[in-house]
Amino acid sequence: MPVADAREDGEIEEVHVSESSPTPAVTLEVGYEGCGTLLVVIRKRMDALAPGAVLEVVGYDPGAREDLPAWCRMTHNELVATTGDLRRGEPMHYFIRKGS
Numbered sequence: 001m002p003v004a005d006a007r008e009d010g011e012i013e014e015v016h017v018s019e020s021s022p023t024p025a026v027t028l029e030v031g032y033e034g035c036g037t038l039l040v041v042i043r044k045r046m047d048a049l050a051p052g053a054v055l056e057v058v059g060y061d062p063g064a065r066e067d068l069p070a071w072c073r074m075t076h077n078e079l080v081a082t083t084g085d086l087r088r089g090e091p092m093h094y095f096i097r098k099g100s
Helices: 035-047 064-075
Strands: 002-006 012-016 026-031 054-059 078-083 092-097
Touching: 026 035, 035 054, 035 064, 054 064, 064 078, 064 092
Parallel strands: 026 054
Antiparallel strands: 002 012, 054 092, 078 092
16 A cells, blocks of 8 residues: 655655565665666565566665665566665565566
8 A cells, every 4th residue: 555755855655565575485685786787686586486486676776765676576576575765774565466
């Protein structure tokens, strides 16, 4: 469920909050890895999963917030939940369900 949140700089940030995040088959800690390398690493992990399995990606890259949803659409995977708050120093958690 999207929730609008105003940042200190006045920009509106949309944060997706899931009341119950799906149980991941694999959790991938990516730290501050940027999207160029990040998407390659995610793709490798997704290839190893069965259709319908969920990959949890945990990281601090602010660009992933926009890049991962687009990547999921292009690769026919589903971004089912996003939690976390980089502004508070919390990592983002992206839950991606592998498509068929």
